[in-house]
Amino acid sequence: MNKKKCEVCGSSHTVKNGVRKGVQLYKCQDCGYQFRGGTHVSEDDLWYAYQQEKQTIKELSERFGKSVATIKRRLQGIKRKWVQPSLSGEGFVHLDVTYWGRSFGVLLALDNQTGKPLYMAFVKSETVKDYQEAVSSIEERGYTIRGLIIDGKQSLFKSFSEYPIQMCQFHMKQIVRRYLTLNPRMFAGRELKDLVGRLHKADGANFREDYQEWKERWKDTISHKSLHRDGKMHYTHQRLRAAINSLNFYMPYLFTYQREDCKGMPNTNNKIEGTFTDLKKNLNNHSGLTQENRKRFISGFFLALESKLERINDTEKEKTGST
Secondary structure, eight states, X not given: OOOOOOTTTOOSOEEEEEEETTEEEEEETTTOOEEEOSOOOOHHHHHHHHHTSOOOHHHHHHHHTOOHHHHHHHHHHOOOOOOOOOOOSEEEEEEEEEESSSSOEEEXXXXXXXXXXXXXXXXXXXXXXXXXXXXXXXXXXXXXXXXXXXXXXXXXXXXXXXXXXXXXHHHHHHHHHHHHOSXXXXXXXXXXXXXXXTGGGOOHHHHHHHHHHHHHHTHHHHHOEEEOTTSSEEESOHHHHHHHHHHHHXXXXXXXXXXXXXXXXXXXXXXXXXXXXXXXXXXXXXXXXXXXXXXXXXXXXXXXXXXXXXXXXXXXXXXXXXX
């Protein structure tokens, strides 16, 4: 005879305990928990529906025939904690942070080839030390970093000068656009915006040559000064100069991916940005989570991603072996 298992302790020492609204009730003789009869829902099934299928507490209650209170209690009891995984191999690493509010964020490192999370940590702010700890942890666990793809925090370029670094070209465009606006009024600004707009399909040597020609053509505009209210002479077109200063700083890192020793390196951080987008879509479906529950949800998301990628890798190995 198959006896109902307790949903709390998993014991099979259960007995029928009456009927309520036509539904059989059961009681666990080990822990005393009373529950309704019906299909047992495993932790994995419940969590998958909650996290990956983005179902709300109410939807889960209707789907599994459990009360809202039971669903909440069951979810609260599911443990999901991220542990930095064992690593091997080598590759190019995406590094970035995403935030919820001003003091809660996730620092993530992804392998470019597989999309596998190499490192994940919760941070309050985006500090160089946090990034250094991530890189050190990755290498200590057996992964060789061939290069880094980052999106613009200037202090990181000096801190990781021993690695080939690719500045995300998409973020470079955003920085310039922020200074020049979408529709610059000055001809110099329009030309610079158009030049940077072609960044993603440009050859590094040709781009640098075109940029130098632009600076020479507009040198009078760039260096023009005017008298300000403080009685001092200041550069007239400060936002244009700010865009130039950013380009000058990042120029050595904009075409790293075109180097002979960096073949296979991407020129943007799109892979990690896409992962953050998926995470936020899943998390936004469950508003009002406490910070601890949010951490548990995020840990569960990356554990599921890691497991999914491992299954894909195993399947590909089987196909390769069969051929």
